[in-house]
Amino acid sequence: MPKPIMAHLSPEVITKFWSYVNIKGPDECWLWMGKKKAKENYGIFFLKGMILYSHRVAYCISSSEDPGALNVLHDCPGGDNPQCANPGHLRKGTQLENVADMVAKNRQATGDRTGSRVHPERQAKGERVNTAVLNTDQVLEIRNAYNGGYRNMAGLGRTYGVGRGTISKIIHRENWKHITMATCTASAAGWAGT
Ligand SMILES: [Zn+2]
DSSP: OOOOOSGGGGGHHHHHHHTTEEEOTSSOOOOSSSSSSSSTOOBBEEETTEEEEEHHHHHHHSSSOTTTTSSSEEOOOTOOOOOOOOOGEEEEEOOHHHHHHHHHHHHHHHHTTTHHHOHHHHHHHHHHHSSOOOOOOHHHHHHHHHHHTTTOOHHHHHHHHHHHHHHHHTTSSOOOOOHHHHHHHHHTTTTTTO
């Protein structure tokens, strides 16, 4: 289970947290200036021996509510920005909502040909995936979405930059058999480490 964040948010900790955030206008993205998790591009914040995603901490501080096992999702107007800590761009949601949201935005972006502008990081990921493989988190996201009732395999394929056949093999465990639900719990909890 994810560790509670709220209990550790003293005024000193909150002041320290915002000192790492480039606070701008209410509608703009507030970028994280502290450490970032390699590859994922999410900001991380060290708190009492815990390594936390900065957007989760921002959500806790602004809403006074621990997201617990739920994900904190980005909803940035200019395209989702993993480093954004503007509470107005953050909302709580399940892993399933997260993936469904990604598929919906990806489809929309493809339709009006603004994919590379709206989601440059996702575009790059798709190109890389074509020549390499999906990472563990992506495999778990795909299986979680399907097991949670999300059945749009073609949409998942577009979002993750692989074919529908690859998605089907992942779901039916013909590929990536070694990835288990044990890894999944840690990933869904949204912790950047221990
Ligand atoms: Zn933002």
